[in-house]
Amino acid sequence: MVPPRMKMAITENPKKLANLIDLVNLPTPLRDFLGQSQISRLGCFMRVWSYIKTNNLQDPNNKNIVNCDEKLRSILLGKSQIELIELPVLIKLHFPKEPK
Amino acid sequence: MGKITAAARGAQLPALSNLVRNQRQTPPAAAAAAKPEEDEKKKIWNSMIRFPTPNLSDAKSIFNSLISNPNPNPSLLTPKFFNSILHSFASISTLDDSHAFLNHMLKASPSFTPDRSTYHILLSHSPSSLPSVRKSLNLMLSHGAFIPDKVTTDIAVRALCSSSLIEEAVELVKELSLKHSAPDTYTYNFLVKHLCRHRSLTMLNSFINDMRDSFGVKPDLVTYTIMIDNVCNTKNLREATRLLGVLSEQGFKPDCYVYNTVMKGYCMLSQGGEVLRVYNKMLEEGVKPDLVTFNTLIYGLSKSGRVRDAKKFLSVMTEAGHMPDAVTYTSLMNGMCREGNALGALNLLVEMERKGCTPNSCTYNTLLHGLCKARLLDKGVELFRVMKAAEMKLETGSYGTFVRSLCRKGMVAEAYQVFDYAVESKSLTDVSAYATLEATLKWLAKAKEQGLAV
Numbered sequence: 001m002v003p004p005r006m007k008m009a010i011t012e013n014p015k016k017l018a019n020l021i022d023l024v025n026l027p028t029p030l031r032d033f034l035g036q037s038q039i040s041r042l043g044c045f046m047r048v049w050s051y052i053k054t055n056n057l058q059d060p061n062n063k064n065i066v067n068c069d070e071k072l073r074s075i076l077l078g079k080s081q082i083e084l085i086e087l088p089v090l091i092k093l094h095f096p097k098e099p100k
Numbered sequence: 101m102g103k104i105t106a107a108a109r110g111a112q113l114p115a116l117s118n119l120v121r122n123q124r125q126t127p128p129a130a131a132a133a134a135k136p137e138e139d140e141k142k143k144i145w146n147s148m149i150r151f152p153t154p155n156l157s158d159a160k161s162i163f164n165s166l167i168s169n170p171n172p173n174p175s176l177l178t179p180k181f182f183n184s185i186l187h188s189f190a191s192i193s194t195l196d197d198s199h200a201f202l203n204h205m206l207k208a209s210p211s212f213t214p215d216r217s218t219y220h221i222l223l224s225h226s227p228s229s230l231p232s233v234r235k236s237l238n239l240m241l242s243h244g245a246f247i248p249d250k251v252t253t254d255i256a257v258r259a260l261c262s263s264s265l266i267e268e269a270v271e272l273v274k275e276l277s278l279k280h281s282a283p284d285t286y287t288y289n290f291l292v293k294h295l296c297r298h299r300s301l302t303m304l305n306s307f308i309n310d311m312r313d314s315f316g317v318k319p320d321l322v323t324y325t326i327m328i329d330n331v332c333n334t335k336n337l338r339e340a341t342r343l344l345g346v347l348s349e350q351g352f353k354p355d356c357y358v359y360n361t362v363m364k365g366y367c368m369l370s371q372g373g374e375v376l377r378v379y380n381k382m383l384e385e386g387v388k389p390d391l392v393t394f395n396t397l398i399y400g401l402s403k404s405g406r407v408r409d410a411k412k413f414l415s416v417m418t419e420a421g422h423m424p425d426a427v428t429y430t431s432l433m434n435g436m437c438r439e440g441n442a443l444g445a446l447n448l449l450v451e452m453e454r455k456g457c458t459p460n461s462c463t464y465n466t467l468l469h470g471l472c473k474a475r476l477l478d479k480g481v482e483l484f485r486v487m488k489a490a491e492m493k494l495e496t497g498s499y500g501t502f503v504r505s506l507c508r509k510g511m512v513a514e515a516y517q518v519f520d521y522a523v524e525s526k527s528l529t530d531v532s533a534y535a536t537l538e539a540t541l542k543w544l545a546k547a548k549e550q551g552l553a554v
Contacts, residue, residue, distance in 0.1 A: 016535075017531060020531055020534065020535065042530060042531060042534050045534065046523075046530070058513065063513030063514075064511075064512045064513050083512070084513060084541075085512055085544055085548075086545065087541075088537070088538045088541055088542070089541075089542070089545070
């Protein structure tokens with residue numbers, strides 16, 4: 001059973017939902033990081049975020065900042081530090097809009 | 101504000117609860133067997149006859165070994181015993197196999213004479229389509245020479261409606277009424293409820309007219325309550341008023357449930373004054389208000405911004421012998437939060453707990469939402485901790501508000517934790533939880549760029 005609000009979101013904007021949950025063939029760096037060749041944008045976010053949590057990469061002084069390790073740097077534009085605010089945007093870069 | 105409709109939902113429940121006669125699950129004969137020792141026996145049966153596969157020949161051999169047991173307990177070899185075997189096979193198998201299995205049972209065990217409920221079992225497990233229901237009915241007629249009665253009709257209708265084959269159910273009811281017997285009020289009202297929910301008013305009205313003209317089945321008070329409830333849910337109060345008129349024309353006196361339903365309708369339109377008017381009319385007519393009435397009234401008044409009036413009814417309802425429950429308090433808190441008086445709502449929580457009333461997740465969600473809206477984030481965070489400890493689910497509205505408030509204060513990491521909790525506790529789907537978080541962060545980044553936020 002889909003909650004009404006969600007249903008509305010789907011019917012009103014199917015594309016927006018699709019680009020969150022559709023499986024996408026991944027570029028090489030992401031493939032190496034995730035160890036799989038296809039994932040959805042949502043799945044990718046969850047994996048990266050749980051990677052940050054399990055490896056304690058959040059800055060102890062400011063939890064809003066993530067100190068990237070080698071592996072994480074490879075998929076996040078080579079930055080050594082990112083803010084949690086930008087995480088979704090950075091991940092979205094790997095999922096370009098499909099040409100019409 | 102999310103889910104206070106619980107109060108309103110309560111309004112329809114009692115009215116419909118007389119309808120819920122659970123016949124589908126337990127066939128009538130078995131339903132009578134609710135005595136404890138029977139339950140004990142049932143347990144033995146169930147452990148004995150759980151068919152591992154829906155395969156017909158396997159089932160046959162299991163059955164053969166069951167009845168060829170050298171010391172069969174004679175008290176067990178009752179029709180009920182055979183029926184429950186059939187029941188457990190039919191629940192995992194196909195219609196044709198079940199029919200074949202029944203034939204096999206008849207051949208293999210001469211002591212078994214199928215009764216009406218045997219066929220009802222087959223009927224209730226028929227895969228839901230009109231042809232297969234017909235097939236089971238024909239078997240019942242030709243094989244066992246049982247004429248379908250009201251219970252049969254009820255089971256068939258419920259089977260069809262459960263897979264939303266409502267048109268087919270209507271067709272079947274008309275057919276059975278023509279050939280055998282008209283449906284009883286439970287079946288009739290059940291069908292009306294489904295027509296209301298899933299089909300158009302026109303179809304409903306034509307069904308009601310057909311049944312009245314052809315078979316003399318007339319809508320009763322419960323039917324009208326269902327119909328009024330339906331139009332109230334679609335905010336069509338004009339139709340509700342018309343139905344109220346029809347109802348009194350037919351010689352019915354509106355009862356508590358009817359009034360509660362109408363009050364709910366006005367609640368949905370946030371017309372507190374009208375809710376109060378209905379309540380007063382109810383008193384004039386000498387109908388005694390129940391807990392749901394007061395909850396609906398308090399909800400309606402709170403929702404339309406008349407919290408002070410709503411509060412007065414707390415004492416009125418206590419005097420009438422109804423203890424305010426979680427719904428009552430939550431409605432009041434909702435109203436106070438709407439006014440921006442989140443602290444007052446928080447105090448009400450304390451008072452409520454002192455009176456021995458346990459708040460539910462809806463209460464906490466309302467408070468969380470209210471505290472965030474009133475920019476009392478610290479208290480919100482504290483409340484969230486309590487919710488987390490109690491493993492309460494977040495609702496969409498309060499989740500969104502909370503995440504946005506946290507982000508506004510620059511507490512992004514905390515917002516991520518709330519997101520994690522929402523996903524973990526399955527409060528929201530991953531997609532909607534993430535969509536909210538992403539949108540909020542996007543908005544925050546923009547605001548930061550313009551120097552508007554932390």
